[in-house]
Amino acid sequence: MSIAEKKAAEEKATKDNPEVIISVENVSLAYSAGNSSNVLEDIGLKLHQGEFVCLLGPSGCGKSTLLKIIAGLIPPTKGNAAMDGEVIKGPDWHRGVVFQQPPLYSWLSTRENVRFGLKMRKIPKQEGLKLADEYLHKVGLLEYAAHKPYELSGGMKQRVAIARALVNSPRVLLMDEPFGALDALTREEMVMLLRNIWRETGCTILFITHDVDEALSLGTRVLVMSRNPGQIIREFKTSFTWEFSGENPSRTRYSQNFVEMREKILDLIHKQKLYSTSSLE
Numbered sequence: 001m002s003i004a005e006k007k008a009a010e011e012k013a014t015k016d017n018p019e020v021i022i023s024v025e026n027v028s029l030a031y032s033a034g035n036s037s038n039v040l041e042d043i044g045l046k047l048h049q050g051e052f053v054c055l056l057g058p059s060g061c062g063k064s065t066l067l068k069i070i071a072g073l074i075p076p077t078k079g080n081a082a083m084d085g086e087v088i089k090g091p092d093w094h095r096g097v098v099f100q101q102p103p104l105y106s107w108l109s110t111r112e113n114v115r116f117g118l119k120m121r122k123i124p125k126q127e128g129l130k131l132a133d134e135y136l137h138k139v140g141l142l143e144y145a146a147h148k149p150y151e152l153s154g155g156m157k158q159r160v161a162i163a164r165a166l167v168n169s170p171r172v173l174l175m176d177e178p179f180g181a182l183d184a185l186t187r188e189e190m191v192m193l194l195r196n197i198w199r200e201t202g203c204t205i206l207f208i209t210h211d212v213d214e215a216l217s218l219g220t221r222v223l224v225m226s227r228n229p230g231q232i233i234r235e236f237k238t239s240f241t242w243e244f245s246g247e248n249p250s251r252t253r254y255s256q257n258f259v260e261m262r263e264k265i266l267d268l269i270h271k272q273k274l275y276s277t278s279s280l281e
């Protein structure tokens with residue numbers, strides 16, 4: 001299928017037959033019971049099959065908290081998050097999670113780190129090794145299969161973390177600033193890698209970033225959050241990701257539409273910062 005055909009199929013799928021995978025309803029969260037102010041307040045969000053949703057917002061607005069609720073790592077104080085209509089009560093391999101600092105097991109090889117989840121799920125060893133190698137190949141690290149994490153660069157570790165999440169064929173990939181600690185060039189490479197993986201696997205991605213360009217160049221939908229309380233205040237449908245085919249990404253990045261949307265989003269985030277600061281004074 002060509003990129004144009006894939007784009008049309010993805011747009012049609014979300015428009016005509018929006019299969020909701022993740023549904024967040026009226027979610028509020030306060031970290032301590034005695035604390036009257038909620039970090040998140042009355043969040044409603046639906047993630048559809050095959051979407052790439054990017055979450056932006058000022059620091060401390062609750063992006064990671066929302067992702068952790070969807071991952072099943074913390075329960076909301078009010079409301080609920082559900083996957084396929086079932087309330088999320090804990091972590092599940094159908095929802096892969098990738099954090100900024102990938103917690104790789106230092107005593108295991110790259111291959112064994114990737115196979116770890118499969119081992120926990122009692123997937124037979126030979127099958128697990130084959131799958132681990134397949135995904136290491138996908139992220140371009142097969143030749144480092146026997147290396148230990150300390151022998152890998154930051155970008156390579158993040159690739160291992162992505163392979164480790166993908167090897168379980170999760171339906172949803174939850175990524176919390178996965179490229180935040182990488183240098184600009186590696187980051188650019190990782191964005192391309194992730195875009196290709198998303199196109200190839202068709203999995204649903206929720207991606208937190210502070211980088212508006214990154215969000216616009218990857219997402220099919222960009223959500224902007226406010227702070228104090230954390231709420232989703234704007235949603236932008238985007239399709240720039242389909243235009244970043246590798247030949248001339250600069251043309252898209254500097255196109256009028258891209259620049260205008262970036263300005264609008266940055267403006268919105270800055271206003272949130274100003275509002276939050278003045279509200280503290």
Ligand SMILES: Nc1ncnc2c1ncn2[C@@H]1O[C@H](COP(=O)(O)OP(=O)(O)OP(=O)(O)O)[C@@H](O)[C@H]1O
Pocket residue numbers: 031032039057058059060061062063064065066
């Ligand atoms: N375990 C915790 N206990 C108490 N407060 C917490 C906890 N985790 C986060 N918070 C607070 O909740 C708020 C939201 O934090 P969160 O990490 O979700 O924001 P964020 O938008 O992801 O921030 P950043 O962009 O800086 O990573 C912050 O005020 C933070 O201090």
